[in-house]
Every structure is written in structure tokens, then in C-alpha cells.
Amino acid sequence: MTTTIFGHRGIPVKFVENSKTGFEYLAQNGEAVEFDVHLTKDNVPVIMHDEKLDRTTSSNGYIKNFNIRDLKNVHLINDINRQQQPVSQYERIPTLEEVLEIFNHTNIFLNVELKTDYLSYPGIEKIVLKLLEKYDLKPQVVLSSFNIFTLQRLYQLDHTQNLAFLSSNKISKPHQFMTDNHLKALHLDRKAVSEAPILQRIWTVNSENDMNMAFKQQLGGLFTDDFEKAKQLRDGVE
Numbered sequence: 001m002t003t004t005i006f007g008h009r010g011i012p013v014k015f016v017e018n019s020k021t022g023f024e025y026l027a028q029n030g031e032a033v034e035f036d037v038h039l040t041k042d043n044v045p046v047i048m049h050d051e052k053l054d055r056t057t058s059s060n061g062y063i064k065n066f067n068i069r070d071l072k073n074v075h076l077i078n079d080i081n082r083q084q085q086p087v088s089q090y091e092r093i094p095t096l097e098e099v100l101e102i103f104n105h106t107n108i109f110l111n112v113e114l115k116t117d118y119l120s121y122p123g124i125e126k127i128v129l130k131l132l133e134k135y136d137l138k139p140q141v142v143l144s145s146f147n148i149f150t151l152q153r154l155y156q157l158d159h160t161q162n163l164a165f166l167s168s169n170k171i172s173k174p175h176q177f178m179t180d181n182h183l184k185a186l187h188l189d190r191k192a193v194s195e196a197p198i199l200q201r202i203w204t205v206n207s208e209n210d211m212n213m214a215f216k217q218q219l220g221g222l223f224t225d226d227f228e229k230a231k232q233l234r235d236g237v238e
Contacts, residue, residue, distance in 0.1 A: 004221035006032040032109035039121040044068040045096035117146035
């Protein structure tokens with residue numbers, strides 16, 4: 001099995017995480033992408049990792065307390081640990097629809113994480129599925145979450161979706177767990193990898209040693225901040 005390499009929030013080693021610039025670069029040079037979805041106060045799905053704006057934007061507070069019109073006045077900034085990233089004050093928080101536009105008509109595999117592990121976003125499952133249907137991207141999308149109830153709601157809405165559960169802990173009887181919850185894969189912390197013959201992808205893998213481990217074990221995928229480095233290593237291993 002060839003390990004699929006997912007650009008984690010784009011390619012943060014080069015561009016601000018979850019920026020349209022980073023996604024556009026990945027669309028031209030990568031094979032798979034991972035990003036997180038939240039809902040605004042007026043139920044527009046937007047792309048950001050954190051529930052709050054503080055770390056990666058010019059504003060602060062919870063996304064859920066802003067209307068999309070207000071969020072469009074906010075611009076992305078460098079994470080304090082990534083000052084080397086080029087950043088423009090005109091780089092805005094992208095909506096899910098804007099990101100799907102970027103990857104529409106490409107062969108990029110999308111991991112869409114519904115960020116419901118800490119906050120509840122009522123109706124997010126139906127909203128996301130409706131947009132995916134609009135862009136006819138279903139064959140190249142996996143929907144994931146740390147919240148098993150989110151995945152159960154997705155399954156109830158559409159039995160045919162490709163679903164994956166995120167976990168930082170080892171899962172006992174992983175095959176049974178996947179069967180019981182209609183999952184196609186597990187997305188695990190690299191320290192929680194299972195020896196069972198299941199489809200598993202690991203996060204967040206940035207060291208060469210961890211990348212090579214994933215390739216040698218022929219894991220289904222890995223999420224990384226530097227997909228270009230990972231691709232070079234993988235292609236050297238195969």
C-alpha cells in the first residue's frame with residue numbers, strides 16, 4: 001500500500017495555515033489535503049483549526065460568535081512559531097465553499113474534519129454534506145471527527161459517506177469498533193498506531209524518522225506540515 005500524504009492545513013512550512021494561498025499551492029503540487037470546519041454565528045462553514053481566532057488572525061474570540069460578514073474583516077497572521085511564513089493582510093479566513101472551489105476538478109483527496117470535539121455546532125453535518133454534494137466531490141472526500149456522535153449523525157444522513165474517527169489513544173478491538181460505527185478508517189496519533197490490519201492514517205508527522213516509519217509500515221496515510229518533504233522521502237523508500 002502506498003501511504004497517501006495529506007498537507008496538514010495546507011503547507012504551513014511555507015504559507016499561513018488554512019490560507020487560500022497554501023491550499024492553492026497544494027492543489028498544484030500535492031495529492032491530499034486536511035482541514036478543519038467550524039460554523040459561524042449565521043451557520044456558514046469556515047476553515048480554521050482553532051475554535052478561537054486569537055492564534056492565527058488579527059482578531060480574537062470564538063468563531064461561533066461572529067457572522068460571516070464580520071469575519072471577512074479579519075485577516076490571517078503568522079503563528080508565533082512560524083514567523084518565516086509570507087503573509088498578506090489581505091489573506092482572509094476561507095469559507096468551506098471557497099476551499100472546495102480550489103479543489104474542484106482536481107484529483108486531490110480531501111480530509112474534511114468537523115471540529116466538534118470541544119464545541120457543538122448544531123446542523124454542521126447537514127450543511128457540510130450539502131456543500132460536498134453541490135461540488136460532486138464525494139468520491140475524493142473522507143469526513144472525520146474526534147466526536148463519534150458527529151460521525152454517527154453523518155452516517156444517519158448518508159450511509160455511503162467515507163468516515164474516519166480521530167483518536168489520540170489506542171483503540172481496543174479497532175476492527176470491531178470500526179464495524180460498529182460504520183467507519184472506513186481510523187486517524188490516530190502516531191503513538192496510537194494499531195497492529196491490526198485496518199486502514200489507519202497518522203497525525204501530525206513532521207520528522208523524517210516518523211515519516212519513514214509510516215512508509216515502511218505501509219500505513220494508509222499521514223498528515224504533515226511539509227508534504228513536499230514527505231513525498232521526497234516516500235518516493236525514495238518505494
